[in-house]
Amino acid sequence: xxxxxxxxxxxxxxxxxxxxxxxxxxxxxxxxxxxxxxxxxxxxxxxxxxxxxxxxxxxxxxxxxxxxxxxxxxxxxxxxxxxxxxxxxxxxxxxxxxxxxxxxxxxxxxxxxxxxxxxxxxxxxxxxxxxxxxxxxxxxxxxxxxxxxxxxxxxxxxxxxxxxxxxxxxxxxxxxxxxxxxxxxxxxxxxxxxxxxxxxxxxxxxxxxxxxxxxxxxxxxxxxxxxxxxxxxxxxxxxxxxxxxxxxxxxxxxxxxxxxxxxxxxxxxxxxxxxxxxxxxxxxxxxxxxxxxxxxxx
Numbered sequence: 001x002x003x004x005x006x007x008x009x010x011x012x013x014x015x016x017x018x019x020x021x022x023x024x025x026x027x028x029x030x031x032x033x034x035x036x037x038x039x040x041x042x043x044x045x046x047x048x049x050x051x052x053x054x055x056x057x058x059x060x061x062x063x064x065x066x067x068x069x070x071x072x073x074x075x076x077x078x079x080x081x082x083x084x085x086x087x088x089x090x091x092x093x094x095x096x097x098x099x100x101x102x103x104x105x106x107x108x109x110x111x112x113x114x115x116x117x118x119x120x121x122x123x124x125x126x127x128x129x130x131x132x133x134x135x136x137x138x139x140x141x142x143x144x145x146x147x148x149x150x151x152x153x154x155x156x157x158x159x160x161x162x163x164x165x166x167x168x169x170x171x172x173x174x175x176x177x178x179x180x181x182x183x184x185x186x187x188x189x190x191x192x193x194x195x196x197x198x199x200x201x202x203x204x205x206x207x208x209x210x211x212x213x214x215x216x217x218x219x220x221x222x223x224x225x226x227x228x229x230x231x232x233x234x235x236x237x238x239x240x241x242x243x244x245x246x247x248x249x250x251x252x253x254x255x256x257x258x259x260x261x262x263x264x265x266x267x268x269x270x271x272x273x274x275x276x277x278x279x280x281x282x283x284x285x286x287x288x289x290x291x292x293x294x295x296x297x298x
Contacts, residue, residue, distance in 0.1 A: 012164055012208070014171035015178070020209040026149050026177045028106040028125040034069040036149075036179045037211030040284050041276055042240030044070040044108055044213070045265060048255035050092035056099040058247050062262040064103035066269045069284040070126070071096060071105040072242055074254075076112045093123040108151055108242075114142035121146040131156050131183055131218075134166050144173030151242075153181045153215070160200060164208055180204060180212040181242060182233075184219035193221020193258065196229055201236040211239040217258045223249065226260055227268040231275045243268070 013019065025037040036042045045063040050056050050073045060071050075092030088095070093109065100107045108126040111117050112133065120127055126149045133139050134155035143150050150170055154163050167178050182201065184194025196219030204212045214233035216226045230241045246252045246259040260268065269283070276282055 012161075012168060014176060015164055015167045015208045015210055017205075017207055017209050022209070023205070024176070024209045024211060026179050026211060028070070028149060033125075034106050034284060036213065036239045038239075039281055041234065041238075041272075041281050042070060042179075042213060043068040043269070043284055044072045044240065044242040045245045046072040047074075047246045047252065048244050048259065049074045049253055050088055050095055051253055053095045053099075055247060056092075056095050057102065059245055059262075060099035060103045060105060062247075063245055063265060064105055066262075066266040067272075067283050068269075069105060070108055071100045071103075072108050072128075072244075075109055075120075076116065090119065093120065097123045111139065111143055114138045117142040117146050121148045124148065126151055126179075128181075129153060129166075134158055134163065137169055140166060140169040141173055144170035144175040147175055149177040149179065150175065151179050151181055151213075153183050154185065154200075156194075157186050160203065160207065167208070167210060178210050179239070180208070180210050181215055182212060182219070182238075183215035183242075192219075192225070194219050196220060198229075198232055198236045201233065201238050205237060213240040213242060214238045215242040217242070217244040217255070217260075221258045223258055223260055223264065226258065227264070227271065230268065231271060234272065234275050234281065235279060237279060 023037055025035050027033060027035040034042050045068040046059050073096050074087055075089055076087045096107050106125040108128055109124045110128040110130050111120045127143045128151040131153045152167055170178050182197055184196045187195035201212055216229035220229055233241055244255055244259040245265045249256040249259040252259055273283055
């Protein structure tokens with residue numbers, strides 16, 4: 001570690017950087033599957049919400065073909081308005097799992113209710129705690145107790161200490177397979193959806209042994225800014241990125257403004273290797289179980 005160590009938080013025990021001899025690596029699907037914190041980047045890509053079987057299969061094919069190794073998507077959606085699309089629930093989970101298996105991808109999806117943690121864990125390889133639920137301690141415990149890897153997003157206005165203490169709740173269940181995700185924090189400036197705090201990436205490396213990724217889609221809310229900020233995140237040392245990709249962003253039921261088209265995502269991925277190599281990382285190798293010959297949806 002370069003420079004003077006940061007003062008430890010007295011309540012950070014299991015996730016504090018000094019709790020491990022080296023930085024943690026969180027793996028999905030065993031040997032050969034995606035990992036967070038190793039040499040290879042974790043590339044999580046997919047729609048904000050699972051809308052239909054055709055949509056999620058087409059997206060899985062596109063993101064796998066461009067180099068992603070984790071399919072993201074919402075089956076249960078936390079929406080600001082109660083009148084907005086709330087997700088397809090269990091049907092959406094089944095669609096995601098089938099689409100991911102067709103193209104050799106792991107699955108990460110959000111859990112909203114502690115009562116659903118075990119159900120979601122049956123279909124997903126990684127369970128996501130969204131920004132709105134970062135301090136929902138009952139949910140943190142329930143997700144941790146599934147034993148599945150957990151993606152913990154930073155809260156809308158959370159400090160780094162608050163974020164890490166939320167991770168501590170999960171670790172106290174005996175599950176330390178935790179990945180942090182910076183997705184922007186609320187700012188006074190409405191020019192972007194959130195303020196993407198890239199300085200937190202190297203800061204976290206000095207505070208915790210947990211790997212951290214960045215979500216430039218929610219961090220900016222503007223599709224044209226996703227690729228440059230995603231590349232900047234990798235340059236800053238992020239273990240991976242999470243990006244929203246949709247077959248037709250203009251018709252998306254949610255977050256279309258920040259979603260990349262298939263062509264835009266492919267272009268983004270083509271620009272990634274040089275940046276990754278500069279910081280000693282590489283793009284994911286093809287997962288050994290991938291079957292990239294599934295028929296496209298009609």
